Amino acid sequence: MSHDFLHEVAEPARQVREGSRFEVVGREDFSESTFLLRIHYPLLAKAAKPGQFVIVMSQEHGERIPLTIADFDPDSGIVTLVIQAVGKTTMEMQQNCQVGAELFSLVGPMGVPSHIGDAAKVICVGGGLGVAPVFPHARAFKQNGAYVIGVVGFRTRQLVFWEDKFRNYCDEFIICTDDGSAGIKGLVTDGIKVAMDKHPDIDEVIAIGPPVMMRACAETTRPHKLKTTVSLNPVMVDGTGMCGGCRVKVGEKMMFACVDGPDFDGHQVDFDDLANRLRRFSEEEKIAAERWSKSCRAVKATHGPHPGETGPRPQGEGEPTAG
Amino acid sequence: MKTKKTIRNIPQERTPIGVQDPKERAGNFDEVALGYGLEDTLNESERCLMCPSAACIAGCPVGIDIPGFIQKMIDRDFRGAYDIVSESNLLPAICGRVCPQEDQCEGVCPVGDTLEPVAIGRLERWIGDLAIEKKWENTPYREANGFKIGIVGSGPGGMACAADMAKAGCDVTVYEAFQKPGGVLRYGIPEFRLPDAVINAEVESLARLGVRIECDTLVGRLFTIEQMLDEMGFDAVFVGTGAGSPRFMGIPGESLNGVVSANELLTRCNLMHAGEFPDYDTPLHLGKRVAVIGAGNTAMDAMRVSLRLGAEQVFCVYRRTKAESPARVEEIGHAEEEGIDFQWLTAPVEILDDGEGNVRGMRCVRMELGEPDDSGRRRPVPIEGSEYEFEADMVVYAIGTTANPIIGQTCKLKLNQWGYIEVDDDLATSMAGVFAGGDIVTGGSTVILAMGAGRKAARSMKAYLGIRDTDVIYLPEPERSKGRLFGIEVEEKNFSRLRIA
Ligand SMILES: Cc1cc2nc3c(=O)[nH]c(=O)nc-3n(C[C@H](O)[C@H](O)[C@H](O)COP(=O)(O)OP(=O)(O)OC[C@H]3O[C@@H](n4cnc5c(N)ncnc54)[C@H](O)[C@@H]3O)c2cc1C
Ligand SMILES: Cc1cc2nc3c(=O)[nH]c(=O)nc-3n(C[C@H](O)[C@H](O)[C@H](O)COP(=O)(O)OP(=O)(O)OC[C@H]3O[C@@H](n4cnc5c(N)ncnc54)[C@H](O)[C@@H]3O)c2cc1C
Ligand code: SF4
Ligand code: FES
Numbered sequence: 051m052s053h054d055f056l057h058e059v060a061e062p063a064r065q066v067r068e069g070s071r072f073e074v075v076g077r078e079d080f081s082e083s084t085f086l087l088r089i090h091y092p093l094l095a096k097a098a099k100p101g102q103f104v105i106v107m108s109q110e111h112g113e114r115i116p117l118t119i120a121d122f123d124p125d126s127g128i129v130t131l132v133i134q135a136v137g138k139t140t141m142e143m144q145q146n147c148q149v150g151a152e153l154f155s156l157v158g159p160m161g162v163p164s165h166i167g168d169a170a171k172v173i174c175v176g177g178g179l180g181v182a183p184v185f186p187h188a189r190a191f192k193q194n195g196a197y198v199i200g201v202v203g204f205r206t207r208q209l210v211f212w213e214d215k216f217r218n219y220c221d222e223f224i225i226c227t228d229d230g231s232a233g234i235k236g237l238v239t240d241g242i243k244v245a246m247d248k249h250p251d252i253d254e255v256i257a258i259g260p261p262v263m264m265r266a267c268a269e270t271t272r273p274h275k276l277k278t279t280v281s282l283n284p285v286m287v288d289g290t291g292m293c294g295g296c297r298v299k300v301g302e303k304m305m306f307a308c309v310d311g312p313d314f315d316g317h318q319v320d321f322d323d324l325a326n327r328l329r330r331f332s333e334e335e336k337i338a339a340e341r342w343s344k345s346c347r348a349v350k351a352t353h354g355p356h357p358g359e360t361g362p363r364p365q366g367e368g369e370p371t372a373g
Numbered sequence: 374m375k376t377k378k379t380i381r382n383i384p385q386e387r388t389p390i391g392v393q394d395p396k397e398r399a400g401n402f403d404e405v406a407l408g409y410g411l412e413d414t415l416n417e418s419e420r421c422l423m424c425p426s427a428a429c430i431a432g433c434p435v436g437i438d439i440p441g442f443i444q445k446m447i448d449r450d451f452r453g454a455y456d457i458v459s460e461s462n463l464l465p466a467i468c469g470r471v472c473p474q475e476d477q478c479e480g481v482c483p484v485g486d487t488l489e490p491v492a493i494g495r496l497e498r499w500i501g502d503l504a505i506e507k508k509w510e511n512t513p514y515r516e517a518n519g520f521k522i523g524i525v526g527s528g529p530g531g532m533a534c535a536a537d538m539a540k541a542g543c544d545v546t547v548y549e550a551f552q553k554p555g556g557v558l559r560y561g562i563p564e565f566r567l568p569d570a571v572i573n574a575e576v577e578s579l580a581r582l583g584v585r586i587e588c589d590t591l592v593g594r595l596f597t598i599e600q601m602l603d604e605m606g607f608d609a610v611f612v613g614t615g616a617g618s619p620r621f622m623g624i625p626g627e628s629l630n631g632v633v634s635a636n637e638l639l640t641r642c643n644l645m646h647a648g649e650f651p652d653y654d655t656p657l658h659l660g661k662r663v664a665v666i667g668a669g670n671t672a673m674d675a676m677r678v679s680l681r682l683g684a685e686q687v688f689c690v691y692r693r694t695k696a697e698s699p700a701r702v703e704e705i706g707h708a709e710e711e712g713i714d715f716q717w718l719t720a721p722v723e724i725l726d727d728g729e730g731n732v733r734g735m736r737c738v739r740m741e742l743g744e745p746d747d748s749g750r751r752r753p754v755p756i757e758g759s760e761y762e763f764e765a766d767m768v769v770y771a772i773g774t775t776a777n778p779i780i781g782q783t784c785k786l787k788l789n790q791w792g793y794i795e796v797d798d799d800l801a802t803s804m805a806g807v808f809a810g811g812d813i814v815t816g817g818s819t820v821i822l823a824m825g826a827g828r829k830a831a832r833s834m835k836a837y838l839g840i841r842d843t844d845v846i847y848l849p850e851p852e853r854s855k856g857r858l859f860g861i862e863v864e865e866k867n868f869s870r871l872r873i874a
Contacts (some may be wrong), residue, residue, distance in 0.1 A: 107552060110615075113654035114645070139654055157551040157589040162782065196455050224443075287645070288590050291778050292617035293637035294770075299628055304621060309778050323628050326730035330630045334656030341651055345403065 469498025528556020530811025660767025
C-alpha cells in the first residue's frame with residue numbers, strides 16, 4: 051500500500067490556551083534599536099520571578115529566542131519584554147510586533163529565579179540589553195528591605211529609559227554614559243567603583259548585560275571578594291535542559307544556563323568560553339540579517355516605509371554597551 | 374478444511390519491504406521504508422503459524438494479540454484486525470515503524486528459529502496506516518464523569534495516558550513545553566523514519582477524543598504540579614516529561630563550537646527545520662566531516678540527518694562493536710547502506726581546537742572487549758598506545774540522556790538518586806493523585822514501553838478515582854450478543870445508558 055494518504059493529513063490546528071494568545075497590547079520605542087513590548091498573559095505575569103526569561107517565536111518559521119522578563123504585573127496580567135534589534139529575528143520583531151499583533155509562541159517563565167536573599171545593601175547593574183532585565187531585581191531587593199543602588203550604562207543621554215521606574219526602587223541611582231551627556235562619564239564599572247567607594251558594606255552585586263560588561267563588573271569586584279551574580283545569555287534552543295546548546299563553563303564545571311541558571315557566580319564564569327560560543331552561528335546570522343534587510347528594502351521600494359518602522363540596522367553595530 | 378500451517382508449508386521467504394534507493398534517499402527526507410502493499414501484507418500474514426500459546430504476545434511489551442490480528446488479516450477483515458491491535462496499542466502506525474521488534478515480538482517468533490521471523494512490525498504498520506487513511510477509530514461510548522485529568526508532556530507516554538482517560542470519560546488536558554506536541558516522536562525521530570503526518574494523525578485522533586493539548590506550557594515553572602491539584606482543579610496528574618537531558622563525557626574540548634548533542638542537532642532539524650535555513654530562521658552550521666559518538670537509535674538518526682543535510686562524510690564512533698549497539702537492527706543496516714562510516718571499538722579522549730574555538734578533530738583511542746559488565750555486555754577497555762588523531766569539524770554526542778530536571782526542581786515528588794521519578798508498581802508517585810511513567814521513570818527507553826506505562830498509569834488513575842475500567846467496552850461483542858441489541862448494531866453505540874440511583 052502506498053502511503054500517499056499521509057500527505058493529506060494536515061497539521062492539527064494549534065491549540066492555544068484560552069485567554070492567552072500572546073497578544074502585544076503595548077509598545078514603546080526607546081531608540082532606533084531598543085523597543086518594549088507588553089504582552090497580555092496573566093498566568094505568566096503571576097508566575098514570573100526576577101531573573102527568569104521566556105522563549106519567543108515571533109512567527110511560525112521563526113527561531114526560538116530567549117528574552118528576559120523585564121517586568122511583570124500580576125494585577126494587570128501584563129508581561130514586559132525589552133528587546134534590542136541585533137539580528138534577523140529581533141529586527142523582524144521590531145518591524146512586525148505592533149500593538150494588536152500576536153506572537154506565534156511564547157513559553158516561560160524559564161530558568162531558576164534569582165535568589166533574592168536578605169542582603170542589606172546591593173548594587174544592581176545593567177548595561178546595554180541588561181538594563182531592563184535588572185529592574186525586577188532592584189524592585190525585589192527593595193521590597194525585601196535592602197538598600198538598593200542602581201547602576202545603568204548607556205551610550206548617550208537620548209538612549210536612557212526607565213529612569214523613573216528605577217528611581218522608584220533605588221535608594222541611589224547612577225547613570226553612566228560613554229559621552230557624559232547624562233550622569234557620570236564612563237562605563238558601568240566606573241559607576242560600581244563610585245558606589246563601592248561610598249559604601250564599604252555592600253553585600254552583593256547583580257550585573258546583567260553583554261558578556262564583556264559582565265566580565266568587567268566581575269573583575270571590578272573580584273579584588274574586593276564582593277559576591278557578584280551575573281545572568282548568562284548563551285544561544286539557546288528549547289530552554290528546558292534538553293539540548294545542551296546553552297552550556298557554559300562555571301568553575302570548570304559544565305552547566306546548562308537554561309535550567310541551572312541563568313544566574314551564576316560571576317567570579318567563576320569562564321567568559322572567554324561564553325564569548326566563543328556566542329560566535330557559533332555568526333555566518334548564518336549574517337546571511338539571515340542581510341537577506342532580511344534586502345527584503346525590507348524591496349518592500350519599502352514598492353510600499354513605502356512600514357508604519358512605525360524605525361528601520362533595520364546593519365548587524366554588528368551594537369547599541370550602547372557600557373562595557 | 375484448511376491444512377494446518379507448518380514451518381514447511383508457509384512462504385519461506387520473509388516478504389521484502391520496498392525501500393528507497395540508498396543513494397537517492399541519502400539526499401532526501403522522504404520515508405526510507407516504503408511499507409507493504411496489500412499483496413505483501415497478505416503474503417506475510419500467511420507466514421504466521423498461529424501458535425496456540427504465542428510467544429510473540431508475551432514478547433510484546435503491551436501484549437498485542439498478534440496471531441489474532443494476523444488471522445483477521447488473512448480473513449481480509451482489516452477493520453477487525455485493527456480493532457484487535459488497537460485494543461492494546463493506541464499507536465500502531467508509530468510502533469510498527471519504531472519498535473525494536475527484533476528484541477520483542479519478532480525476536481521470540483518460532484518461525485525465526487529456522488527462517489526469518491514473521492514481519493510483525495511491518496504488518497502492524499500496514500494496519501495502522503490503513504486505519505489513519507480510513508479514519509477508523511475505536512471511540513467508546515462515553516459518559517462524562519466530571520474528573521479532570523492533567524498530563525505533563527506529550528510524548529508517547531502522555532498521549533497514551535490521555536487517550537485512555539478521555540475514553541473513560543474524563544476531561545483531559547495535555548501540557549507540552551514545545552510549540553508542537555509529540556515529544557521525541559516530533560523533535561527526535563526524523564521524518565524519514567516517522568513522518569510528521571503520522572504523528573499529526575495520532576494527535577488529531579486524541580483531539581477527536583476531546584483531549585485538549587496546550588503547547589507552550591512549561592509545567593513546574595508556569596504552574597507547579599501542586600498547583601494543578603490544589604488550585605486548578607485536577608483530580609489526578611500524569612507526569613511523562615521524558616529523559617531529554619543530553620549527556621556529555623567530560624573530556625577536554627567539549628565546549629568548542631561544532632560540538633553538539635544529538636538532541637540539539639535533531640531538534641534544530643526536526644522541530645525547527647534548520648535544514649531549510651534561511652526560509653526557516655533556525656541555523657544549524659553543519660560540518661563537512663561529522664563524527665557521531667554513540668551507536669543507539671539517537672546516534673543513527675543524527676548521522677542520517679547529517680548525511681541528508683549535506684555532510685560529506687559521516688562517522689559513527691562507538692567504543693563497543695556492532696553486536697552491542699542498542700539501535701534497531703534495521704536502522705544500522707540502513708545507515709550502512711547509506712554510506713555511514715562505522716568506527717567500532719573507538720572512543721574519543723579529547724576534542725581538538727582549530728585555534729579559533731572550533732573543532733578540528735578528536736584524539737581517539739582504540740578499544741578491545743574485556744570481561745562482561747553489569748549489563749552483560751563485554752566491557753570495552755582502551756588499548757594502550759593506540760591513540761590517534763581523527764579529523765572532523767563537527768562532533769555530535771549521542772551517548773544517552775538523563776532526567777529532565779525541571780519537574781524535580783519545582784515540586785516535592787520523590788526522585789531516585791539519578792533524578793528519575795520514583796514510583797511504585799502501579800506507577801503512583803510519592804504524591805497522592807500523581808502518577809508518572811515513560812522515560813522520566815525508567816530513563817531513556819522505547820516508544821512502546823513509554824506508551825505501555827502511560828496506559829498502566831491510566832489504569833491506576835482510574836482505580837484511584839474509582840472509575841470502573843472501561844477497557845472492555847469498546848470492543849464489539851459479536852459472539853455473545855450476535856452484535857445486535859434490539860436489532861441495532863452494538864457498534865453503533867447509540868444507546869443511552871441509564872443510571873438507576
Ligand atoms: C537568558 C537570555 C536572556 C536574554 N534576554 C534578552 C533581552 O531581554 N533583550 C534582548 O534584546 N535580548 C536578550 N537576549 C539575547 C537575545 O536572545 C538575542 O539577542 C537574540 O536571540 C538575537 O536573535 P536575532 O536573530 O535577532 O540575532 P542573531 O542574528 O541571531 O544574532 C545577532 C547578534 O546577537 C548575538 N546573539 C545571538 N544570539 C544571542 C543570544 N542568545 N544571546 C546574546 N546574544 C546573542 C550574536 O552573537 C550576534 O552578534 C537574551 C538571551 C538569553 C540567553
Ligand atoms: C533520536 C531518538 C530516536 C529514538 N528512536 C527510537 C526508536 O526507533 N524506537 C523506540 O522505541 N524508541 C526510540 N527512542 C526512544 C523513545 O523515543 C523514548 O523512549 C520515548 O519517546 C519516551 O517517551 P516519553 O513519553 O517518556 O517522553 P518523551 O517522548 O521524551 O516526551 C516528553 C515530552 O514532555 C515535554 N516536557 C518535558 N518537561 C516538561 C514540562 N516541565 N512541562 C511540559 N512539558 C514538558 C517534552 O518537551 C517532551 O515533548 C528514540 C529516542 C530518541 C531521542
Ligand atoms: S507493539 Fe512493538 S513489540 Fe508489540 S507487536 Fe507491535 S512491533 Fe511488536
Ligand atoms: S537551551 Fe537547550 S538545554 Fe538549555
